[in-house]
Amino acid sequence: MLETAEVGNKLDKETYKKDAPEVRTALLSVQQRIATTDLAPVIVIAGAEGAGKSETVALLHEWMDARGLETNVLWEPNDEERERPEYWRFWRMLPARGKIGIFFGSWYTQPVVQYALGKIDGAEFERCMGRVRGFERMLAAEGFPVLKYYLHLSKKAERKQLKTLFADPATRWRVHENAKKFFKRYDDFRHAAEEQLRLTSMDFAPWTVVEAVDDEYRNMTVAKSLLRSLEVAADDAEARAKAGRPKISSASPRPKRRNVLRTLKMDRTLSGKQYDKRLVTAQADLGRLTRDLAAAGRSLLALFEGPDAAGKGGAIRRLTAAMSPYLYRVIGIAAPTDEERAHPYLWRFWRHLPRRGRVTIYDRSWYGRVLVERLEGFAKAEEWQRAYTEINDFEEQMAEGGIILMKFWIAITAEEQLQRFKERQHTPFKQYKITEEDWRNRKKWDGYEAAACDMIERTSTSAAPWTLVEGNNKRWARVKVAESVRDRLAAELAS
Amino acid sequence: MLETAEVGNKLDKETYKKDAPEVRTALLSVQQRIATTDLAPVIVIAGAEGAGKSETVALLHEWMDARGLETNVLWEPNDEERERPEYWRFWRMLPARGKIGIFFGSWYTQPVVQYALGKIDGAEFERCMGRVRGFERMLAAEGFPVLKYYLHLSKKAERKQLKTLFADPATRWRVHENAKKFFKRYDDFRHAAEEQLRLTSMDFAPWTVVEAVDDEYRNMTVAKSLLRSLEVAADDAEARAKAGRPKISSASPRPKRRNVLRTLKMDRTLSGKQYDKRLVTAQADLGRLTRDLAAAGRSLLALFEGPDAAGKGGAIRRLTAAMSPYLYRVIGIAAPTDEERAHPYLWRFWRHLPRRGRVTIYDRSWYGRVLVERLEGFAKAEEWQRAYTEINDFEEQMAEGGIILMKFWIAITAEEQLQRFKERQHTPFKQYKITEEDWRNRKKWDGYEAAACDMIERTSTSAAPWTLVEGNNKRWARVKVAESVRDRLAAELAS
Incomplete structure (x- = not known):
């Protein structure tokens, strides 16, 4: 040339x-x-x-x-x-x-x-x-x-x-x-x-x-x-x-009769005694392991997705309770700011990537692009379709950069969700967690399930697999999350 | 205690x-x-x-x-x-x-x-x-x-x-x-x-x-x-x-009969030959001196204020023409973003402070608080009044941090401004510079003059004095700016 x-x-x-x-x-x-x-x-x-x-x-x-x-x-x-x-x-x-x-x-x-x-x-x-x-x-x-x-x-x-x-x-x-x-x-x-x-x-x-x-x-x-x-x-x-902005089809995808979420054994459960014992052990290990991150030049990024009321916040709190509060930051995904909108979609996630030694926890994440934004028509088909590739590339780069990435999908059944919505409305310090939007989203349960299956299929890579968590029993879910993070950290920091 | x-x-x-x-x-x-x-x-x-x-x-x-x-x-x-x-x-x-x-x-x-x-x-x-x-x-x-x-x-x-x-x-x-x-x-x-x-x-x-x-x-x-x-x-x-937001008085301040701007000798001028010679010399020095900033662990911040059409952009271009384009950044002050509005007023200026070795040039600056925001009622009296103190403190901290700060007020007369507005409307690649707002601001000439005098009086500190530039003759103004920066850099880097 x-x-x-x-x-x-x-x-x-x-x-x-x-x-x-x-x-x-x-x-x-x-x-x-x-x-x-x-x-x-x-x-x-x-x-x-x-x-x-x-x-x-x-x-x-x-x-x-x-x-x-x-x-x-x-x-x-x-x-x-x-x-x-x-x-x-x-x-x-x-x-x-x-x-x-x-x-x-x-x-x-x-x-x-x-x-x-x-x-x-x-x-x-x-x-x-x-x-x-x-x-x-x-x-x-x-x-x-x-x-x-x-x-x-x-x-x-x-x-x-x-x-x-x-x-x-x-x-x-x-x-x-x-x-x-x-x-x-x-x-x-x-x-x-x-x-x-x-x-x-x-x-x-x-x-x-x-x-x-x-x-x-x-x-x-x-x-x-x-x-x-x-x-x-x-x-x-x-x-x-x-x-003008093209009209976006609002047809919801339909889940397959057999899919990865439906194979989960949703009756998993832990007794209070088992829970206490296993959680305390996992948390003690987590405290130690997250302190070791800095010395190993690594950092941890854990993200949580799942239906409303799946128990993401509760699982996150059991993790953070084990960590020094100045090591971690919890980021809840809200609407992007105008500076964020003025940049490519993933920019707002890149900007929060943790430095070495730190822990960043996302309560919802960049996967919103292929979940809510897909379902609600906030993203065009072209946009959410290419997001899979962009996200895989993003996560591969994290791995190369020494970030230990863990992705949790906390699953619950539609019946369990209904139960929890009702409970939230009756508990004073949980009321803020339930909004009109939650009820609206619930109507699209099937669409969300199908979108989640597509997402898991297309973004479970060897560098960044999804961990699916049976969430109907909160004790089971919290322990599974804490132990998964513990085991992954132990494996990564040992190598 | x-x-x-x-x-x-x-x-x-x-x-x-x-x-x-x-x-x-x-x-x-x-x-x-x-x-x-x-x-x-x-x-x-x-x-x-x-x-x-x-x-x-x-x-x-x-x-x-x-x-x-x-x-x-x-x-x-x-x-x-x-x-x-x-x-x-x-x-x-x-x-x-x-x-x-x-x-x-x-x-x-x-x-x-x-x-x-x-x-x-x-x-x-x-x-x-x-x-x-x-x-x-x-x-x-x-x-x-x-x-x-x-x-x-x-x-x-x-x-x-x-x-x-x-x-x-x-x-x-x-x-x-x-x-x-x-x-x-x-x-x-x-x-x-x-x-x-x-x-x-x-x-x-x-x-x-x-x-x-x-x-x-x-x-x-x-x-x-x-x-x-x-x-x-x-x-x-x-x-x-x-x-609700309190009604803000829109009464414009009146300038004193004798003030620091009126004492400027507005008939200063340079011939084309003098201009070429002095500008070329100053620019050669500026190129060398700005390259030396990094080694000295210093940085330069130059800001420009003055009426519309005073020639701020032209003076800035004569400075930047002398510098390596990767050493400097020119920041034009527009409306704050929502992230900026979500922080204290000076945050948006702090965030752009130059690292060592760099040059940042502000076309308008934090002084907008005590000029346009005061005049147009965007800031409450309490806000622009305390801004003087906050700004002085901000600039003192810059000086302590090794930033060489230069503040230019480019003055023109009301007649000269009118002349330039008319010219801008007739020159294709200058038309974008003139807007309805410029004509509106012009009506408040006296108010702006009084506010500028208050500002100069209250923020000309030994660490960060104002340089007043007679701007009716563009050649004079551009050379004065370039030579002022050159002389200041030479003095700072020699010490």
Whole structure:
């Protein structure tokens, strides 16, 4: 691919000067349009050392309104970033809708450098690029168009460019300390770049390769290409806004006659005596094990799903009672804030990922996307369908980042739920737990059951299996949850 | 003060068991009420090692809904925190309205420990407590009631308690490694605590001293006191909500005949040649100096205020053109997001404070509180009046944290503004800059002038003086800004 950008493209200074004001006005104007849409374009500037990445970013800042631009440079990860999965820092840097994010260095940087230097092999590099594809597919689908520019220099041109920059004290600082070292391996870097382009050129996130020998040509090519892409994106967004939100089918899925939830032995039970004994033992172990998390550089994330009144809160309290209150945080999922809505769906969950040594417990979770949001039509079919993949990827990244993830589905029967609703209405300090919505949801019991089965089937991965808990007997459920967490922690921390 | 909590208060287990359910129900219920108000109580748990701080926090978690509690423990600051002013981490941990924040360790911890160990003297300790008072006064005024509990043990009781905890392997981990060391200096810590209580017991943020020998007495005393305080706060908030927002006077202030803005020589001007020469020199220096910021462990924050069309954006672009685009960020102040509204006024500015080595430029700033919000009645008189103090304190903390703060007021005359408004309407890529609101604001010219004069008078401190810029001639203004930043950076980085 790259040889197409070694043909000596140039732009004379007069044409550049003549065209610049018009392109600039158009860029400002499309930026203004973007600000009123639900888009947040993500611009990746990659390429060879000395190819003018930094000048290109400076140009965009000069020609556009800097208040709407957020430029991110990938320095070494800081300690908050190091204690979380690799992509946490990228999620954290995503622009809010209406803004434009510029990435100078990105999710490509580490894999490409490591592959070029032979620190990872081709298979691992392909795996990394697979993750990139998933990430960019999600971004594009969520209204974050990904526009990628690769600034290229031939070997000869790069040698000359580095020499020129280094000779002048005014520009020497711009040559990264690694540039000379990397240049010695030009061919390896070129090969890695070719692979990067091959593996991640997608219709929804295309690479534009730009010959970067001539400053005017490079600047104008990037500016015009960006302008076109932004205009297309703005046109689409405006047309979508005009068309209004499509009517979403509210047909509930039907559960299969035999499904994983119906195979649960719902008559499991524990006596008060058994319960006390087993819970106390499990809690003592949990106290010790969660204190050991920090030393092991691990963290725990436990999430709870299940019908209303399944006993999620009670199970959670039996867990937290065993832990130091400053180690854990319980997050109840409410409506997203407007900052959360201004980002891709999973953003609000990424932002709360625990640091090493901590425990985060979700009372309901990202699975709302494929449960309530699917059932109630808050998410479009396209949205909740791709959520399975996005969630699996999210959870795989947690596992890689040292997070021990446990997912609990607490099951109860419809009859048991009715019983508990009635009880809640008659107990003063439980009344706040029961709302009109609970009664409404109950009417869709079958739909929720079917959606839950789909969810369990599609997101029970080896890295993050679901634990199904028979919940009709609260004692049984609480002990099963506490012991499951205990056993998993013990196994993980022993290994 | 503390001897009142050495009298042997106890509560028998029967009474405790009998009262507990009622207190628990009431706490849950008041927590539900808080969730619907604009309050976010801040609970500080302080006291001696072994006095049961951690048990008290655990009790609150057990008795209340953990989903509405955010418990913060002050570990060692991490690197993001170390690179910002001391209070950044406290601001960052503030609960959002409707939640309850529990601080286990707080803004008191470091000063008290350092004072007790003789690492800071009494004067410095008083200065620290002064800062605490300002912080808590702001919190209380913003709807963040501050409720502080000091759990006390006499020397004898603490010795016994530490021995007991340490003897049992199950509780040994709860004794902080410093506890024994600190106990040897019990008298110093007691003296520091007495001073802490004396200096920071305020009507709007009272300390409750609790004798902590007996677990049941300690738990019940904290729980009941907290319950009362939360109920009072909820009552007040509900009464306020019912009364509705008070009508705010929209009378504009009148400027004095002689004021600091009218003394500016508005006919200052630069020729094109002078401008080019001086700007290029200043920009070259700025490029170099901003690159040196990181090595010096400093950062730069420049903010711009002034009438519409004063040329803030143009002056900012001449600054940023000189800087590496990945060193700076330009923040344009728009309406706050709902997460921002859920926190005290200055929160949205604290959250963007630059890390070391970075440059943050505000196009409009926190001074909106005493300018547009004052003039348009968005802030109550009480709110914008106390903002002067809060802002001065904020800026003092920046200076202490190594942030070089520059504040620019770009002045233009009313005639010049009219000229520029007209020009903007006729230039395609400037049209987006002019709105109906600009014309409306213009009608209140005198009010804005008077408010600006009040602001300059009350917030020009030695740590953060205002730089007034004669802005009728854009060349003059841009060069003055660039050279001012250059000179300040040169002076700061030389010292």
